[in-house]
């Protein structure tokens with residue numbers, strides 16, 4: 001099957017964007033993996049599908065697949081690219097749209113300065129909330145949303161990490177580190193991602209607090225590995241830091257791919273994320289029938 005795609009990136013988190021407003025492509029997980037493959041396909045962290053919505057008051061549906069082919073609830077950097085895409089393709093004449101994802105309704109809007117702000121909705125804290133269900137807990141793991149101790153091995157003497165559990169529609173386990181440059185992202189990241197505490201896996205954030213208005217962040221993403229930036233991960237890290245009294249209500253997040261700005265005014269309030277959204281190139285590719 002030959003399909004057209006648009007390659008986009010938001011702070012270096014990159015995407016294959018598919019226009020499904022006229023017809024659904026009905027791709028398989030293997031075909032999503034092919035599109036995301038950096039050697040045999042286009043190459044991306046996620047594949048984003050743009051669809052119309054039948055629901056009143058909702059303009060579009062936004063379907064997100066990770067590079068491993070799995071469908072997930074939310075993608076923040078992708079949401080900025082989403083509104084840039086529908087505006088550039090004249091699929092809407094408005095700068096602000098309401099978009100339904102598996103993880104809830106979000107509202108991205110184009111700003112005059114070319115950056116994009118997304119109302120990401122309100123965060124959810126682990127309290128037996130989905131997807132932080134309690135299945136698979138071993139006796140020596142326990143805690144509250146802000147300090148959940150994860151044993152990184154079956155042996156009781158194995159190393160442990162303390163994470164803050166925040167859902168932005170998709171699940172995040174954030175730990176504070178003295179330096180993101182020295183953080184064990186590629187060893188501890190996969191261990192947290194695949195920990196039995198998270199039956200649907202989890203995104204593993206590593207946050208360095210520089211001051212009350214600036215953090216550095218690296219994220220080992222569920223289903224994609226370390227990305228240059230993670231929008232929902234930036235939201236989750238800042239929300240955790242604010243609730244723990246470590247950060248102000250407006251924080252710049254320095255990622256390896258660029259700067260994001262997160263604003264949050266407290267529990268029950270929406271998280272606003274602002275950052276770049278760039279179209280890199282358009283293309284066509286023959287996708288194997290799998």
Ligand SMILES: N[C@H](CCC[C@H](N)C(=O)O)C(=O)O
Pocket residue numbers: 013045046066072073074075076077078170171203221222223224227229230231232233
């Ligand atoms: N890997 C994430 C989805 C993409 C999130 C990230 N790219 C973002 O910008 O929020 C998950 O499995 O929940």
